[in-house]
Amino acid sequence: MNLQxxxxxxxxxRKANPxxxxxxNVVVTNFTANGLLALGASPVMAYAKQEVADMARIxxxxxxxxGTLNEQEIEAMLIAGKAANEQRVPVIFxxxxxxxxxxxxxxxxxxxGELNIAVIRGNAAEIANVxxxxxxxxxxxAAEGSGDVVALAKKAAQQLKxxxxxxxxxxVVTDGATVYVVHNGHSLxxxxxxxxCLVTSVIxxxxxxxxxxxxxxxxxxxxxxxxxxxxxxxAAEYGPGSFQIAFLNQLAKVxxxxxxxxxxxxxxx
Amino acid sequence: MNLQxxxxxxxxxRKANPxxxxxxNVVVTNFTANGLLALGASPVMAYAKQEVADMARIxxxxxxxxGTLNEQEIEAMLIAGKAANEQRVPVIFxxxxxxxxxxxxxxxxxxxGELNIAVIRGNAAEIANVxxxxxxxxxxxAAEGSGDVVALAKKAAQQLKxxxxxxxxxxVVTDGATVYVVHNGHSLxxxxxxxxCLVTSVIxxxxxxxxxxxxxxxxxxxxxxxxxxxxxxxAAEYGPGSFQIAFLNQLAKVxxxxxxxxxxxxxxx
Amino acid sequence: MNLQxxxxxxxxxRKANPxxxxxxNVVVTNFTANGLLALGASPVMAYAKQEVADMARIxxxxxxxxGTLNEQEIEAMLIAGKAANEQRVPVIFxxxxxxxxxxxxxxxxxxxGELNIAVIRGNAAEIANVxxxxxxxxxxxAAEGSGDVVALAKKAAQQLKxxxxxxxxxxVVTDGATVYVVHNGHSLxxxxxxxxCLVTSVIxxxxxxxxxxxxxxxxxxxxxxxxxxxxxxxAAEYGPGSFQIAFLNQLAKVxxxxxxxxxxxxxxx
Numbered sequence: 001m002n003l004q005x006x007x008x009x010x011x012x013x014r015k016a017n018p019x020x021x022x023x024x025n026v027v028v029t030n031f032t033a034n035g036l037l038a039l040g041a042s043p044v045m046a047y048a049k050q051e052v053a054d055m056a057r058i059x060x061x062x063x064x065x066x067g068t069l070n071e072q073e074i075e076a077m078l079i080a081g082k083a084a085n086e087q088r089v090p091v092i093f094x095x096x097x098x099x100x101x102x103x104x105x106x107x108x109x110x111x112x113g114e115l116n117i118a119v120i121r122g123n124a125a126e127i128a129n130v131x132x133x134x135x136x137x138x139x140x141x142a143a144e145g146s147g148d149v150v151a152l153a154k155k156a157a158q159q160l161k162x163x164x165x166x167x168x169x170x171x172v173v174t175d176g177a178t179v180y181v182v183h184n185g186h187s188l189x190x191x192x193x194x195x196x197c198l199v200t201s202v203i204x205x206x207x208x209x210x211x212x213x214x215x216x217x218x219x220x221x222x223x224x225x226x227x228x229x230x231x232x233x234x235a236a237e238y239g240p241g242s243f244q245i246a247f248l249n250q251l252a253k254v255x256x257x258x259x260x261x262x263x264x265x266x267x268x269x
Numbered sequence: 270m271n272l273q274x275x276x277x278x279x280x281x282x283r284k285a286n287p288x289x290x291x292x293x294n295v296v297v298t299n300f301t302a303n304g305l306l307a308l309g310a311s312p313v314m315a316y317a318k319q320e321v322a323d324m325a326r327i328x329x330x331x332x333x334x335x336g337t338l339n340e341q342e343i344e345a346m347l348i349a350g351k352a353a354n355e356q357r358v359p360v361i362f363x364x365x366x367x368x369x370x371x372x373x374x375x376x377x378x379x380x381x382g383e384l385n386i387a388v389i390r391g392n393a394a395e396i397a398n399v400x401x402x403x404x405x406x407x408x409x410x411a412a413e414g415s416g417d418v419v420a421l422a423k424k425a426a427q428q429l430k431x432x433x434x435x436x437x438x439x440x441v442v443t444d445g446a447t448v449y450v451v452h453n454g455h456s457l458x459x460x461x462x463x464x465x466c467l468v469t470s471v472i473x474x475x476x477x478x479x480x481x482x483x484x485x486x487x488x489x490x491x492x493x494x495x496x497x498x499x500x501x502x503x504a505a506e507y508g509p510g511s512f513q514i515a516f517l518n519q520l521a522k523v524x525x526x527x528x529x530x531x532x533x534x535x536x537x538x
Numbered sequence: 539m540n541l542q543x544x545x546x547x548x549x550x551x552r553k554a555n556p557x558x559x560x561x562x563n564v565v566v567t568n569f570t571a572n573g574l575l576a577l578g579a580s581p582v583m584a585y586a587k588q589e590v591a592d593m594a595r596i597x598x599x600x601x602x603x604x605g606t607l608n609e610q611e612i613e614a615m616l617i618a619g620k621a622a623n624e625q626r627v628p629v630i631f632x633x634x635x636x637x638x639x640x641x642x643x644x645x646x647x648x649x650x651g652e653l654n655i656a657v658i659r660g661n662a663a664e665i666a667n668v669x670x671x672x673x674x675x676x677x678x679x680a681a682e683g684s685g686d687v688v689a690l691a692k693k694a695a696q697q698l699k700x701x702x703x704x705x706x707x708x709x710v711v712t713d714g715a716t717v718y719v720v721h722n723g724h725s726l727x728x729x730x731x732x733x734x735c736l737v738t739s740v741i742x743x744x745x746x747x748x749x750x751x752x753x754x755x756x757x758x759x760x761x762x763x764x765x766x767x768x769x770x771x772x773a774a775e776y777g778p779g780s781f782q783i784a785f786l787n788q789l790a791k792v793x794x795x796x797x798x799x800x801x802x803x804x805x806x807x
Contacts, residue, residue: 025583026295026564026567026583027567027568027571027583028568029295029296029337029568030296030297030299030300030462030463030568031568033296033462033463034461034462034509034510034513037459037460037461037462037509038460038508038509038510043462044366044369045294045295045296045336045337046337046366046370047337047339048337048338048339048340048372050340050370050372051370051371051372051373054369054370054371054372055369055370058369067583068567068583068584068585068586069586070585070586070610071586071588072339097582097584100582100592100593100596101584101588101589101592101593102589102592103586103588103589103592104589190575191575191576191790192572192575193568193571193572193575193581194568194571238787239576239786239787239788239789239790239791240572240575240576240786240787240790241572241576241782241783241784241785241786241787242783242787244510244572244783244786245510245511245513245514245783246510247510248508248509248510248513249507249508249509249510249511250508252460252508252509253508295564298564298565298606299565299566299567299568299569299731299732302565302731302732303730303731303778303779303782306728306729306730306731306778307729307777307778307779312731313635313638314563314564314565314605314606315606315635315639316606316608317606317607317608317609317641319609319639319641320639320640320641320642323638323639323640323641324638324639327638341608513779514779514780514782514783515779516779517777517778517779517782518776518777518778518779518780519777520777521729521777521778522777
């Protein structure tokens, strides 16, 4: 795994244009779809229990996000997830706000318990809450906390038996054995809603073409982070509105050259 | 029907500021509302079965879109559609993803079967699936396919007894007799989610003021396509984020002069 | 209450970064979250009856918005509102489209009847309809009408026993005794969907840190209006798309200097 491989996986995403089936929250649907389109993937949102299995089966990846969960949506997620599992379509899970309310925590645990998840992506507090570790959280946008994120990620990966991606100032990705730390990204991402949800969907697009899911998630986070840095270079002085637009532009533009120049990750174990 | 008439209908939309009642998908609600506002129409979204009939009756047009359909929404669409039909409010229908799942195909057919639809707007695959023709589709963003789009549109219009607008590289509009082909638009529209859904709602705004629905749909597609071309002239080099914003700007600006200069459609039958 | 106090409250919002729990409509979720983030607050959207009480209890403010209401959402609003009331978390209410359909009017009245609301924010027609006064309305974007807005606001505040904020060309805020009229804002706000809904949520952020709710609402409206004016200075010539982005930028930038230079409100009673 090196920056050249990151760029190759990104290129494969653009060539394959994978269908990414999202069951996600109402706040981020538009931004998620636009981000995936900009990157070169093909987003679809479908929620009804009558069709989610059909859609998940033809998708390159299924992304489940509990940002504005409700009973019907959870039911649909489980139906879609089981269909995806049968068809070996990778399922990516974003446990938004796990720990903020018991309902979210329980739902997140139910999903990781009943489905075969390829990658779970959250901030440290969310991942900690999914596995029952203590971590501070306020609402759905958790602070970094002071814990050891690498240790948390490894523990979660081993306990849940799935690839774990914890995003924050640095991002940590591990399948329980190999650990990557990604140094890309920009603080302005925290001033635009849905940038965490979108990166989960982008991991879905990468997992559709790269079956080593730790490599897929790492490649996604590097590409995404470099796009954010390029966007911040252009737009940080104007503010979060301009950054959001510049970021969509850069998701369409980021490629091998920018990745080789700005991409930064280390294999720590 | 000529470019002067296109500009006149656009002008009438801005003067009448018609209320366009949308029952649409969660991905595009914001973009649809902003696009209609920019153009000069007055959007409203209302979904509850308790109020959709009341809202549809006072609207200039009712737009139904099954992009993220569910049982409650289908029920609401039928209630709203029947109220609109009684009041002779034109109903515009966007069969998003018909063919992608059986649930969407069946729902689309139910809606065209139970309601009196003024205009159905979709890509070739969606329209083909509504009338049971074979056409390729992946997710909700179908490729052009290789069929004869004019023949498909005419067949659909005659079979469904409604005006059909098939959008793609060129757009085809027909009431089953007269056929217009619109040459405006820009490929960047396919990189912004909801541009198909928005044009359906824009056709609604035009149908509120022009009762020849083939003329209304053609005028809407020309105006929309010219706005997209002007936006691409400004923003294509930056990317899809900037294009989206420039497009909203141009929906507010496009007028008689730009339409006479860039508008392009032909009456082929 | 003067411009210095406005700037101080804004500053307190940014320092406290209050969690604002929104149960709002599907059109504006993304824009509301981005607006609150830009301003310096911490948005969360949560709708499920299983979790809204938990979320409301830990919030700095709860914002209820009936823009795309349905039965489940109304139930959730009442549960969340009661939990907020018990915990003395201020509840801000936006009766979107009250008067447009009987369902909205009845729901708005149910909410103000069953909950202890800190601030209700609407246009004149919506507020009039909540208290059973006659006022013209079309869809959810009501015209100014010709009534005496100050008298209407005072009557509503006295009858409902809550702070009332009526927005329009000028904004009127009153707790039934003191009356403020805010002269800031810009007409382009009416060309971007959700700017009314967002200001309601911004009032929530201010009410989280300023317990004189008339002062909180006035400070919110002045700050918001000044941001809009600064955005219009930059972007009005381009159109509503650019204005929307410039406005998000300015929500992040607006501070004591701009408020002292452009802020404008009068205490009329």
